[in-house]
Every structure is written in C-alpha cells, then in structure tokens.
Amino acid sequence: MKYSEITIRFCGIAGDGIVASGKIFAGACANIGLHVMVNNIYSAEIRGMGKSSATIRFSTSKLYSMGDGLDLLVGMEAKESIIDLRDVKEEGNVFYDTSTIGDVEEEDSLVSHITPEMQGHGLPIQKLANEATGTNQGKNLVTIGAICYFYSLPPEMFVDQIRSVFAHKGEHVIDVNIKAFNLGYEYFKEHYPLNNQFEFDKTSEPMALTSGNDAIAKGALDCGLKFYAGYPITPATKIMEIAAKELPKLGGWTLQMEDEIAAIGAVLGAWFAGKRAMTATSGPGLSLMCEMINLSVMAEIPTVIVNVQRGGPSTGLPTKVEQGDLNIALYGGAGDSPRVVMAPTDSEECYSGIQLAFDIAEKYQTPVIFLSDLFLGQRIETVTIKENIDRDRCTRKKPTSEQLEDFQRYQITDDGVSPLIVPGKPGAVFSTTGLEHSIKGNPNYEEEVHSMMTAKRFRKFESIVEDLPHAVILGDETADIGIAGWGSTIGSILEGMELAREQGVKTKLIKSIMIHPQRENLFRKFFASCKKIIVPEMNYQGQYAALLKSRYGIKPIEIHIPAVNPVSPLKIAQKIMEANSELSQ
Amino acid sequence: MKHVIIGAGVAGITAARTIKELNSNAEVVVIGDELFLPYKRYLLTEFLCDSIQRDDLLFFSIKKLNELGVKLRKGEYVKSIEPSEKVIKLHHNEVVHYDKLLIATGGRPGLGLVLRPFKKHIHFYYSLYDTLILKEKLPEVHKCIVFGDGVSCLDLICVLHNLGKRVTYITRGERATFGLEEDDFEGDLHEFLEEKGIEIITEEQIVSVEESDQGYKVETIQQKTLTTDIVFAWDFYKPNISFIEGSAIEKKLGILVNTRLETSEKDIYSAGDCVEIYHPSIKGYWINFGLPNALEQGRVAGSNMSGQNEEYKTQEAIVFNLMGTSLKARWWR
Structure with a gap:
C-alpha cells in the first residue's frame, strides 16, 4: 500500500521506552521535513506500574489533531495493548512480540484479540533486544527498525536521530541501540519482505518541533519573564523545569514553593515589585489559587497563571486530558471577581498567546488565566513559530509627574486602569490590600466606594476588548453550519470540518484565543449567520456552550465529551452530518 | 464445543463451514499461518496473470466470515500440540484449548x-x-x-x-x-x-x-x-506438519488417518495435503494432493467433528489447464 500519512501507537508499560520511541520518531520525521504530532499517554503511577503509550501521526500535510484510528499498533506489552486494538483502523496492522517468556492464556493474548480485518505481524522483540543490548532494554528500537522497513522509510533518518537522542549516554549506548534498530529492520526484511510505501518529498526542509508547554515557557521568557514560582504538578511541571533551567541565564529566578498557594503568592509579590512573573499549574492547583486570584483582582496586581488542564475533579486523572476547568477559571473565587481567560488552540498560539497574556495582565492590572490542556501541553508537533523576542517590554500604565505628586494608586479613570508604580518610589505612598479600598488604597467599606471600585474593576474589561485579537472565521463563510470551539479541541474540529467537506457539507468555525472577554459583536454576527451551531468540548457539563448560551442567547448542538483522549475528528464530522440532515429536512 | 482448525486452506475452511452448517452454535476457530483472508490457492495463477482481481481469490469476505460466526486468526502458526491436555501452543506461546482439533496445514x-x-x-x-x-x-x-x-x-x-x-x-x-x-x-x-x-x-x-x-x-x-x-x-x-513432533500423533510422510479422517489421537482429525490415507487403487497409504480431495476431506472431517459418521472416498482426478489443453491428472497410478 501507499501512504502519505500514518498513525502509529507504541503501547507498553512504563519503562519500555515508549516516550523515547515517540521522541525518536518525532525528531526523525521533523528532520526530513514531515509534519508530525506525538501524544504520550502514561499512567500516574511510578515506573513499571502502568500503561504507557505514544501515538505518532506523521504526514506530508499539516496536522491539526491526532486524527482517528491507528495504521499500526505496536504491542510492546500484550495485556496492556488489547484495549488499544479498538483504535486500529480496518486493514490496520499490529506488531506483537513472539518471544515472551512463559505460556499466555487466550484471553490475555494480544494476538487472540486481533480481528481478521487487521493484520498481525509477529517478531521476537524481546529476543532481538536482548541480542542487541545484552539487557531487557532496546525493545522500542527493534520495533522502530521493523517499522522503518515496513513503511519503506529511510533508515538513516532514524539512525541519525538515535545518535542525537542518546548522544549524552555515550558511544556504547548509541551502538547497541543502532544494533537493535538494525535487527528489527533485518527481521522484517527477511520475514515480511512485501512492504508498504510512505511517499514523501525527499527534498523538504527540516521542521522545528515543540510542545505546548515548551512554547509557553519560551514565549514567556522571550517577553520578559523574570520570576517563576510554582509547585510541580502533572501536566504543567515541564514549564517550571524550563524556567528553572533558562531563567537564571537571563538574570531571573525560579522558586519551587511548598504549595500552589505559596506559588501564586510569590508571583503576586514579584509583580508587585515590578517584575514579570508567572506560575503554571493544573486543576487542583488552580483551585488552591482562587483566593490569591481574588487578591490579584482586588489589589489590581497583574498576574499570569497557566493552567494545563487535566481530568478532574480532585486529583482526578492526572495524566489524561480534559477541558473541565473553564468554569473555575471564569468564576472561581469570592465576590465579583473579573479576570481574563485565554485558551490557546495550538503550540503557535501557546507562544504568541502567553506574550499577549503578559501584556494584558500588566497593562490592565488583572489576573490572566491561560488555559492550556494536557494534550496541547505535552504533545510534540512540528510548528512554525514566529519568534518575538523583547525581554524588556513593559505595558504598564505609568503615572505622569502630576499624578505622582498626589499619587492615587486606585485612581478612577475612564478605562478603569489606574497608574501603577513599583513600591518605594519617593513620595508615591500607597496601600495595597485585599480589603475594599479607597483610591489611595486604604481600607474602606462604604457602599459608595465599593460600588465605584467594583465598577472600575469591571470597566477595565470594556477597554481590554479593544486590545484583543480578532476572532478568526475559518472554513466556508457561506455555510449554514457554524462551529464554536476552544483550546486544543479546535484541531479536531478543523479535521472534522474537512471530513464533512469531503462529504460535500460546508461548515465554518469561529476561533478565538479569548474566552473572556470576547469581541462580542464578531461572535454575534457569526452566530446570526448560522442556521445550526455546534459547540464541541472536552467536559461533561458543556462549560463553553453554557457561556456562549448566556452571552449570546444561542441554542447550540452541544458535544460534551468528558475526555481521556483528544476529541475524535470523526465524532465531530458525524455531528456535522447530523446537523446537515436536519437542515435538509 | 470448541472446534479448532489449524490451517485456513481449502480443507480447513470447508471443514469450518461444514461444522457451522451442522451446528450454528459451535465455536469454530481457524488458525492460518498466512497474512490474508482464506483464499483459493488454485486461482493464484489467474491472479498473477491479472485474469482475476485479488478479492476474487477469497473464499469469503470479512462480512461473510462474521456472518458465518467463524473466528479467523491469520498470520499465526502452531508450535506444538499436547493431545493429553487438549491444547495447542502458538508461536508466541499462547495456549489455545480445544474440544475437537483438525489439522489441515497442507503441504509446502x-x-x-x-x-x-x-x-x-x-x-x-x-x-x-x-x-x-x-x-x-x-x-x-x-x-x-x-x-x-x-x-x-x-x-x-x-x-x-x-x-x-x-x-x-x-x-x-x-x-x-x-x-x-x-x-x-x-x-x-x-x-x-x-x-x-x-x-x-x-x-x-x-x-x-x-x-x-x-x-x-x-x-x-x-x-x-x-x-x-x-x-x-x-x-x-511435503506435508507441513513439523509442529506435531512429540505429540504422539502417528505419521509417515503425512499424518496417518482412517477413512473417518481421525488421527491416532482422540478428538484430533486431519485433512488435505498433510494427510496420508489408505488408497484402494495403490493398496497403501498415500497423500491425496489436489483440490477435489481437499474439498471432500474438509467436508468429511467437519462432519465427523460435529458428531456425524462419514467415510472419505478418494476423488478421481484433478483437471489442469495446460496452455489451453485440458489435462486430467491421476498421479497415483
């Protein structure tokens, strides 16, 4: 068979080198100019105690999601791979190990669950790995070698990558891994000589790889991040790791705090002291931060909080994706507590979006919650990021010399934004507190003051709208079916729209990084032009749909998926087709 | 009753179909060592010449296979048989239990x-x-x-x-x-x-x-x-039966069977090109190669595995088309 796009999943247990397989594949594909997306799924338990998988989709065309179905499932660990057979496409392939030790009963055998529609290929993975490395390691390289032959991929693309990935481990490790790769390749060449063809342009330029977490960290560093405080939590920890490594080089600081409350407290302190600062967490951490977010609102101290969403509630599903934190991001905390909520849709937006988040937070003295998710944060993908490096940028509203003479930290202004200074400026004395306060910052509980200050804090949001990027309409503007989505679900929506288009159904999508506030007139115009509106998202309640319904009075078709895996484009396409059938009746 | 059939060629597939026709509730598992759906080997030449398409080679589509209720396991081969335990062991160390077993692995x-x-x-x-x-x-x-x-x-x-x-x-x-x-x-x-x-x-x-x-x-x-x-x-x-070594199933060049296609081991049958059966024309055991024999042996074996009592009768000849000339072959003479 000939392919221009392939999806492969390595499935095993922690310690099988599954994540390394994804890394090697991604690097190899990017180096020869292919588009690639890798999604790692692993258990929350420690090494050797749970399922781990890496799904790799590579193509000659741009990818927006993980797509639907697997062309190949590599079952490194039989029992754990059985359930993944349901994801194998019709006529898809399964590689399995024929060198497992000890008898296996039918119900525990991966092979016995392979249906006639699929194609099973046995190879002695463990045996060849032992032969190459003299240890139990190297199974992943054996299977990569087999895959290389199976799809007629150039071996050198993997050999180069193996050298690069294992460079820090020395020549011996490189050599045994290349040997494992070659043994897998030769085994398939001898036993399954009839291979497939992956066709691609061999003159393509190499592409860059990143993850959403990488892009957020880099974006923040490039726009002047000076201080990071956080507490490790899956799937956000990578951001802190990068900050810890890179910030000191730029004269900044990274602190691991005792918990998330302390982390955001430290971040508020840094902003108060005039430094761009950030924390990153996930749902449980965001819950803990709500009180401090309220302080940020009340005291009008800028802050940037990245929330890489995972399955919840509570500890929930630490290593699975979900978009269930929209409500807490929008409404979490006490009182009337306005904040900006943004949700990047891909890695490019993670980079540019986090810079916008800093600019808005600083300019409007508000918390900005940046809602990424596990899939977007951890997936590795080829991207074209337009770098924007300005580490001295400052968007804060500074007081004029007249304002400094009688400094009013919470001065009432038309746009709701008051002048902001770094404490310690001679003559400019002010108080900052979580209590309601006067224009000087002194506690004041009068009804008139509270009304005035609340209105001021909300008035900022009318001004913010003017600084926001416009929402983008994608697809066919004449279509009757419109889709509104957010975050990483956008990728699946785009591919679902394409599947529908192939069936002759036109759709359009309104895509915006801004969840709150939004340029409402654009959304109103878009919704008014739709006969059917579909809102897919990865949570049970339909949190974004609820927001849109209350804000725009629409009655959308809602797709609520309390997700563990990224949304299936096919599922979205099916909803589109259903909507189209209803329109045709 | 679980019927396991080793071999997805003409004899194996005919036996599977016969068993399901006689008892639609019977559990039938067919294990074939090739990577494809069961196909008609005797049509390969026509496929090679592009006289027919690949799908024309198939005994049945996936849909028909599912309708028939036969579980097909492709690309797998048997390592050993343990008649006393009524199990076979596959190449990846999976143990498959059976009540009745048919060996129809042909020759190669x-x-x-x-x-x-x-x-x-x-x-x-x-x-x-x-x-x-x-x-x-x-x-x-x-x-x-x-x-x-x-x-x-x-x-x-x-x-x-x-x-x-x-x-x-x-x-x-x-x-x-x-x-x-x-x-x-x-x-x-x-x-x-x-x-x-x-x-x-x-x-x-x-x-x-x-x-x-x-x-x-x-x-x-x-x-x-x-x-x-x-x-x-x-x-x-020659018959493809190396996996019966150590199983006590009697064999010469092929597996020896009686006219009910039973082997020397209880509940194990054999049919097709891997079988040696007493042949009245030569007055001795002989391998009856060829499509008509495989078809008939598959049918008889399937029937007997389902509790019937049928005897296999040697098919007379195969017909071979040689560059436009029809050739009847009876090579046992």
Missing part, C-alpha cells in the same frame, strides 16, 4: 541441503505472499529459471511463458514429465513445452545461486553456468 515446497544456503536468492511459487512479491518483480524479469517437479512447477512454467518471459526448466529427470501420467493429453508433454519455446535442461540440478551484475548466476551439478533474472526452485513438496 522446501529446499534440500544443497540449495538451502541460497534460500534468499530463490523464489517459491506457492502462496499469495509469493505471488504478490512475484507480481511486483515481474515487470523487471525477462529470463527465468525453474527447477522443481510436480503440477505446480508445470503451472509456473506455463504462466511465465504466457506472460512473455523466457523460461528455462531444469529437471533431474530424463524428460520433463512433472510426475504426471496423462490420460487424454495428446502427444508428448516434453516436446509440447519445447515447441512452445521452453528451454528444457534434463539430468541436471542447481547447486548454487549467487547474485551477479546480470541478476543471478546459477551453477549446475554438470558445472554449467547460467544467468537469469529470477530463480524458482524447490526440491520437494
């Missing part, structure tokens, strides 16, 4: 000690996999050498000739007979092939095959050197 070509070291340069023409590889290579092939015996060898020579390739046939015999005795083939087969342009080298055998600048270099026992684009060779065609 093989290489003797002399040619075995050159296996990677030698093609078989036996399975769909072989045929698919051959189909890919054929456009680049002009000259072929065929070394072997039997009807399938003759079949290969014919198809290569019909596809416009220059064919050289090497045989150990004095004449090219393919082990056949013809009833109604008019004239001499050897001469007939030579008239068609097949080069025949007699009383010879290949002793080495090496890659060369012009494809492959073939050396013979008489120290002839030939060049060719592709080499087909096999020394024998």
Whole structure:
C-alpha cells in the first residue's frame, strides 16, 4: 500500500521506552521535513506500574489533531495493548512480540484479540533486544527498525536521530541501540519482505518541533519573564523545569514553593515589585489559587497563571486530558471577581498567546488565566513559530509627574486602569490590600466606594476588548453550519470540518484565543449567520456552550465529551452530518 | 464445543463451514499461518496473470466470515500440540484449548541441503505472499529459471511463458514429465513445452545461486553456468506438519488417518495435503494432493467433528489447464 500519512501507537508499560520511541520518531520525521504530532499517554503511577503509550501521526500535510484510528499498533506489552486494538483502523496492522517468556492464556493474548480485518505481524522483540543490548532494554528500537522497513522509510533518518537522542549516554549506548534498530529492520526484511510505501518529498526542509508547554515557557521568557514560582504538578511541571533551567541565564529566578498557594503568592509579590512573573499549574492547583486570584483582582496586581488542564475533579486523572476547568477559571473565587481567560488552540498560539497574556495582565492590572490542556501541553508537533523576542517590554500604565505628586494608586479613570508604580518610589505612598479600598488604597467599606471600585474593576474589561485579537472565521463563510470551539479541541474540529467537506457539507468555525472577554459583536454576527451551531468540548457539563448560551442567547448542538483522549475528528464530522440532515429536512 | 482448525486452506475452511452448517452454535476457530483472508490457492495463477482481481481469490469476505460466526486468526502458526491436555501452543506461546482439533496445514515446497544456503536468492511459487512479491518483480524479469517437479512447477512454467518471459526448466529427470501420467493429453508433454519455446535442461540440478551484475548466476551439478533474472526452485513438496513432533500423533510422510479422517489421537482429525490415507487403487497409504480431495476431506472431517459418521472416498482426478489443453491428472497410478 501507499501512504502519505500514518498513525502509529507504541503501547507498553512504563519503562519500555515508549516516550523515547515517540521522541525518536518525532525528531526523525521533523528532520526530513514531515509534519508530525506525538501524544504520550502514561499512567500516574511510578515506573513499571502502568500503561504507557505514544501515538505518532506523521504526514506530508499539516496536522491539526491526532486524527482517528491507528495504521499500526505496536504491542510492546500484550495485556496492556488489547484495549488499544479498538483504535486500529480496518486493514490496520499490529506488531506483537513472539518471544515472551512463559505460556499466555487466550484471553490475555494480544494476538487472540486481533480481528481478521487487521493484520498481525509477529517478531521476537524481546529476543532481538536482548541480542542487541545484552539487557531487557532496546525493545522500542527493534520495533522502530521493523517499522522503518515496513513503511519503506529511510533508515538513516532514524539512525541519525538515535545518535542525537542518546548522544549524552555515550558511544556504547548509541551502538547497541543502532544494533537493535538494525535487527528489527533485518527481521522484517527477511520475514515480511512485501512492504508498504510512505511517499514523501525527499527534498523538504527540516521542521522545528515543540510542545505546548515548551512554547509557553519560551514565549514567556522571550517577553520578559523574570520570576517563576510554582509547585510541580502533572501536566504543567515541564514549564517550571524550563524556567528553572533558562531563567537564571537571563538574570531571573525560579522558586519551587511548598504549595500552589505559596506559588501564586510569590508571583503576586514579584509583580508587585515590578517584575514579570508567572506560575503554571493544573486543576487542583488552580483551585488552591482562587483566593490569591481574588487578591490579584482586588489589589489590581497583574498576574499570569497557566493552567494545563487535566481530568478532574480532585486529583482526578492526572495524566489524561480534559477541558473541565473553564468554569473555575471564569468564576472561581469570592465576590465579583473579573479576570481574563485565554485558551490557546495550538503550540503557535501557546507562544504568541502567553506574550499577549503578559501584556494584558500588566497593562490592565488583572489576573490572566491561560488555559492550556494536557494534550496541547505535552504533545510534540512540528510548528512554525514566529519568534518575538523583547525581554524588556513593559505595558504598564505609568503615572505622569502630576499624578505622582498626589499619587492615587486606585485612581478612577475612564478605562478603569489606574497608574501603577513599583513600591518605594519617593513620595508615591500607597496601600495595597485585599480589603475594599479607597483610591489611595486604604481600607474602606462604604457602599459608595465599593460600588465605584467594583465598577472600575469591571470597566477595565470594556477597554481590554479593544486590545484583543480578532476572532478568526475559518472554513466556508457561506455555510449554514457554524462551529464554536476552544483550546486544543479546535484541531479536531478543523479535521472534522474537512471530513464533512469531503462529504460535500460546508461548515465554518469561529476561533478565538479569548474566552473572556470576547469581541462580542464578531461572535454575534457569526452566530446570526448560522442556521445550526455546534459547540464541541472536552467536559461533561458543556462549560463553553453554557457561556456562549448566556452571552449570546444561542441554542447550540452541544458535544460534551468528558475526555481521556483528544476529541475524535470523526465524532465531530458525524455531528456535522447530523446537523446537515436536519437542515435538509 | 470448541472446534479448532489449524490451517485456513481449502480443507480447513470447508471443514469450518461444514461444522457451522451442522451446528450454528459451535465455536469454530481457524488458525492460518498466512497474512490474508482464506483464499483459493488454485486461482493464484489467474491472479498473477491479472485474469482475476485479488478479492476474487477469497473464499469469503470479512462480512461473510462474521456472518458465518467463524473466528479467523491469520498470520499465526502452531508450535506444538499436547493431545493429553487438549491444547495447542502458538508461536508466541499462547495456549489455545480445544474440544475437537483438525489439522489441515497442507503441504509446502522446501529446499534440500544443497540449495538451502541460497534460500534468499530463490523464489517459491506457492502462496499469495509469493505471488504478490512475484507480481511486483515481474515487470523487471525477462529470463527465468525453474527447477522443481510436480503440477505446480508445470503451472509456473506455463504462466511465465504466457506472460512473455523466457523460461528455462531444469529437471533431474530424463524428460520433463512433472510426475504426471496423462490420460487424454495428446502427444508428448516434453516436446509440447519445447515447441512452445521452453528451454528444457534434463539430468541436471542447481547447486548454487549467487547474485551477479546480470541478476543471478546459477551453477549446475554438470558445472554449467547460467544467468537469469529470477530463480524458482524447490526440491520437494511435503506435508507441513513439523509442529506435531512429540505429540504422539502417528505419521509417515503425512499424518496417518482412517477413512473417518481421525488421527491416532482422540478428538484430533486431519485433512488435505498433510494427510496420508489408505488408497484402494495403490493398496497403501498415500497423500491425496489436489483440490477435489481437499474439498471432500474438509467436508468429511467437519462432519465427523460435529458428531456425524462419514467415510472419505478418494476423488478421481484433478483437471489442469495446460496452455489451453485440458489435462486430467491421476498421479497415483
């Protein structure tokens, strides 16, 4: 068979080198100019105690999601791979190990669950790995070698990558891994000589790889991040790791705090002291931060909080994706507590979006919650990021010399934004507190003051709208079916729209990084032009749909998926087709 | 009742179908070592010539297979049988339990000690996999050498000739007979092939095959050197039953069965090209190769596995189409 796009999943247990397989594949594909997306799924338990998988989709065309179905499932660990057979496409392939030790009963055998529609290929993975490395390691390289032959991929693309990935481990490790790769390749060449063809342009330029977490960290560093405080939590920890490594080089600081409350407290302190600062967490951490977010609102101290969403509630599903934190991001905390909520849709937006988040937070003295998710944060993908490096940028509203003479930290202004200074400026004395306060910052509980200050804090949001990027309409503007989505679900929506288009159904999508506030007139115009509106998202309640319904009075078709895996484009396409059938009746 | 059938060829599939027809509730598992849905091996030549499409080779589609309720396990082979435990062990150490077992693994070509070291340069023409590889290579092939015996060898020579390739046939015999005795083939087969342009080298055998600048270099026992684009060779065609070693199932060249197709071990049956059965015409045990025998043995075995009591009767002849001439073969005479 000939392919221009392939999806492969390595499935095993922690310690099988599954994540390394994804890394090697991604690097190899990017180096020869292919588009690639890798999604790692692993258990929350420690090494050797749970399922781990890496799904790799590579193509000659741009990818927006993980797509639907697997062309190949590599079952490194039989029992754990059985359930993944349901994801194998019709006529898809399964590689399995024929060198497992000890008898296996039918119900525990991966092979016995392979249906006639699929194609099973046995190879002695463990045996060849032992032969190459003299240890139990190297199974992943054996299977990569087999895959290389199976799809007629150039071996050198993997050999180069193996050298690069294992460079820090020395020549011996490189050599045994290349040997494992070659043994897998030769085994398939001898036993399954009839291979497939992956066709691609061999003159393509190499592409860059990143993850959403990488892009957020880099974006923040490039726009002047000076201080990071956080507490490790899956799937956000990578951001802190990068900050810890890179910030000191730029004269900044990274602190691991005792918990998330302390982390955001430290971040508020840094902003108060005039430094761009950030924390990153996930749902449980965001819950803990709500009180401090309220302080940020009340005291009008800028802050940037990245929330890489995972399955919840509570500890929930630490290593699975979900978009269930929209409500807490929008409404979490006490009182009337306005904040900006943004949700990047891909890695490019993670980079540019986090810079916008800093600019808005600083300019409007508000918390900005940046809602990424596990899939977007951890997936590795080829991207074209337009770098924007300005580490001295400052968007804060500074007081004029007249304002400094009688400094009013919470001065009432038309746009709701008051002048902001770094404490310690001679003559400019002010108080900052979580209590309601006067224009000087002194506690004041009068009804008139509270009304005035609340209105001021909300008035900022009318001004913010003017600084926001416009929402983008994608697809066919004449279509009757419109889709509104957010975050990483956008990728699946785009591919679902394409599947529908192939069936002759036109759709359009309104895509915006801004969840709150939004340029409402654009959304109103878009919704008014739709006969059917579909809102897919990865949570049970339909949190974004609820927001849109209350804000725009629409009655959308809602797709609520309390997700563990990224949304299936096919599922979205099916909803589109259903909507189209209803329109045709 | 769980019926496990080893082999997804004509005999195995016919048995599976028979069992389900007699008892639709029976659990039937068919284990085949090829990567494809069960197909009609006897149509491979027509597929190679593009007379039929790949789907035309199939016994049934996936849909039909599912409707029939037969569980097919492709690309798997059996390592061993333990009749006392009523289990078979597959190549990846999976243990499969059975109540009734049918061995229908057919026969296959093989290489003797002399040619075995050159296996990677030698093609078989036996399975769909072989045929698919051959189909890919054929456009680049002009000259072929065929070394072997039997009807399938003759079949290969014919198809290569019909596809416009220059064919050289090497045989150990004095004449090219393919082990056949013809009833109604008019004239001499050897001469007939030579008239068609097949080069025949007699009383010879290949002793080495090496890659060369012009494809492959073939050396013979008489120290002839030939060049060719592709080499087909096999020394024998024998039952594919190595996995029964150590199982106590009685065998000679093939598995010995009675006329109910029962082996020496309880609840284990055998059918098709892997079987040796008493043949009244030769008054001894013989392997009844060929499609009609495989079909009938599959039916009888399936029936008996389902509790019936049927006896197998040898089928009379196979019909072979040789370049437009119909040839009836009864090679056991």
